[in-house]
Amino acid sequence: MGTSAATTDSLCGFGLVKRGKLCMLGLFMARARLTFLLAAFMLLTGLIGWQSGRSATGDTPSDESYESTLLFARVMQLIRQDYVDESKTSYKDLTYAALKGMLASLDPHSQFLDEEDFQDIQRETKGEFSGLGIVIGIKDNALVIISPMEDSPSGRAGLMPGDHILKINGKSTAKMTLAAAEKALKGVPGEKADLTLLRPTAGAPNGGTVFDVELTRETIQVASVKDAHMLPGTLAGQDKIGYVRIEEFSDNTSDEMDHALEGLEHDGMQALVIDLRNNPGGLLDSAVDVAGKFLPANTVIVSTRGRVADQSQEFRARTHRDHPAYPIALLINGYSASGAEIMAGALKDLNRAILVGETTFGKGSVQTVQPLGNGVGLRLTMAKYYTPDKKSIHGVGISPDISVPVTDEEARRVDLAQEKRPLTPEEQAEVAKAQDRQLERAVSSLRSVRIYNERQAALNAAPKTTTEAKAPAQKPADSSVTPGAAQ
Numbered sequence: 001m002g003t004s005a006a007t008t009d010s011l012c013g014f015g016l017v018k019r020g021k022l023c024m025l026g027l028f029m030a031r032a033r034l035t036f037l038l039a040a041f042m043l044l045t046g047l048i049g050w051q052s053g054r055s056a057t058g059d060t061p062s063d064e065s066y067e068s069t070l071l072f073a074r075v076m077q078l079i080r081q082d083y084v085d086e087s088k089t090s091y092k093d094l095t096y097a098a099l100k101g102m103l104a105s106l107d108p109h110s111q112f113l114d115e116e117d118f119q120d121i122q123r124e125t126k127g128e129f130s131g132l133g134i135v136i137g138i139k140d141n142a143l144v145i146i147s148p149m150e151d152s153p154s155g156r157a158g159l160m161p162g163d164h165i166l167k168i169n170g171k172s173t174a175k176m177t178l179a180a181a182e183k184a185l186k187g188v189p190g191e192k193a194d195l196t197l198l199r200p201t202a203g204a205p206n207g208g209t210v211f212d213v214e215l216t217r218e219t220i221q222v223a224s225v226k227d228a229h230m231l232p233g234t235l236a237g238q239d240k241i242g243y244v245r246i247e248e249f250s251d252n253t254s255d256e257m258d259h260a261l262e263g264l265e266h267d268g269m270q271a272l273v274i275d276l277r278n279n280p281g282g283l284l285d286s287a288v289d290v291a292g293k294f295l296p297a298n299t300v301i302v303s304t305r306g307r308v309a310d311q312s313q314e315f316r317a318r319t320h321r322d323h324p325a326y327p328i329a330l331l332i333n334g335y336s337a338s339g340a341e342i343m344a345g346a347l348k349d350l351n352r353a354i355l356v357g358e359t360t361f362g363k364g365s366v367q368t369v370q371p372l373g374n375g376v377g378l379r380l381t382m383a384k385y386y387t388p389d390k391k392s393i394h395g396v397g398i399s400p401d402i403s404v405p406v407t408d409e410e411a412r413r414v415d416l417a418q419e420k421r422p423l424t425p426e427e428q429a430e431v432a433k434a435q436d437r438q439l440e441r442a443v444s445s446l447r448s449v450r451i452y453n454e455r456q457a458a459l460n461a462a463p464k465t466t467t468e469a470k471a472p473a474q475k476p477a478d479s480s481v482t483p484g485a486a487q
Contacts, residue, residue, distance in 0.1 A: 108178040113377040131186040135280040167196035228260035245275035249282030249339040254289040271446040281338020292317030306383030328353040329442035337361035345387035364393025
């Protein structure tokens with residue numbers, strides 16, 4: 001009897017109703033709930049596997065799969081039974097939290113998208129969302145600004161690529177996932193957000209300057225192609241060199257690029273500089289479309305490789321209006337990422353452009369967004385990008401043909417010079433010192449290419465003169481040599 005009592009007390013220690021039959025009834029009900037949870041979870045994983053056309057368990061032995069699923073169901077059961085704050089133990093809250101943790105453990109880019117996140121990502125790809133206008137990423141284990149968007153709260157506040165975000169609304173970002181940071185920065189238009197940032201400065205104490213800024217969220221309209229114009233004669237001389245900057249690749253980028261090119265070509269453009277510095281990427285199809293404007297139709301621009309066959313595919317240039325084969329230089333730096341790296345890698349491998357600047361960010365993984373129904377979705381890393389020469393981008397980046405490294409101070413001055421907002425007197429003083437050495441080197445390279453091409457064309461067009469000079473007959477060196485021997 002003692003053993004039986006001990007067993008009963010142990011079982012009742014799980015939070016079941018103690019005492020005799022009530023304890024057994026509670027145990028039966030708990031097991032019933034556990035069985036229900038287990039069956040529901042196994043049905044869910046089975047449906048997901050069936051829906052994706054693959055086994056949900058892959059190569060995992062069935063026993064291990066069962067035990068892991070059982071463990072998940074038991075933990076959920078115990079939380080719902082015994083956790084002190086019952087308001088946090090709904091099936092939805094626990095399931096969402098588990099899925100978010102599961103995806104965050106894989107890499108910084110995979111994410112479970114709840115209803116709010118799923119709506120946000122749909123708005124972003126269409127070129128409109130609500131927030132501060134900051135594109136962020138993880139670099140050297142720090143949360144950094146890749147690109148503050150022009151005419152956004154962050155852009156008007158003077159935030160710069162490379163600034164480290166230390167705190168968001170007083171909360172440290174040291175252990176914050178990329179998805180959590182993105183969500184913390186977004187919000188309802190009109191809401192305030194307090195950021196603590198570090199602006200790195202070489203040789204400065206603590207690595208740079210720490211400062212605070214308060215921003216007000218607003219609806220961000222993303223115009224991805226900016227500042228299309230002919231470069232002035234002070235920079236380009238008598239050459240007609242066009243310039244265009246692509247901030248990111250969205251649904252509208254291809255059409256905006258066509259419009260910009262039409263205007264520049266109408267003005268007699270002889271060469272083109274495309275500025276991809278601080279471009280964080282965006283939509284794969286958009287990057288492929290823009291790169292394809294300068295390549296023959298059906299040319300492979302980028303390929304992907306994943307675990308399964310349907311994630312290994314090639315993306316080719318589509319048929320577009322032909323553009324003249326003018327020389328192109330791409331400007332890149334350490335904050336050119338993803339789609340910008342795809343375009344840079346393709347035009348470099350296919351010998352269509354000169355790359356000038358610094359090695360890119362190295363974000364070459366493919367995330368696909370899969371709707372799961374009921375307004376939620378999944379963003380999952382499915383493959384990695386490879387250039388036309390089968391070079392991996394992820395963790396490596398694209399190196400320039402002509403390396404022009406610049407200091408953080410130089411880069412910030414150039415970024416300030418591109419700002420459309422009113423500048424403070426201190427900022428105006430910094431802009432006066434600005435010198436865009438990367439742009440200058442790109443222009444110099446394009447002018448050299450133009451001169452070389454013109455001279456080659458002139459050489460090929462020159463009439464060829466053929467002179468057949470007859471060699472004088474040689475006299476025999478020795479009179480004893482007969483004419484036949486001499487010949």
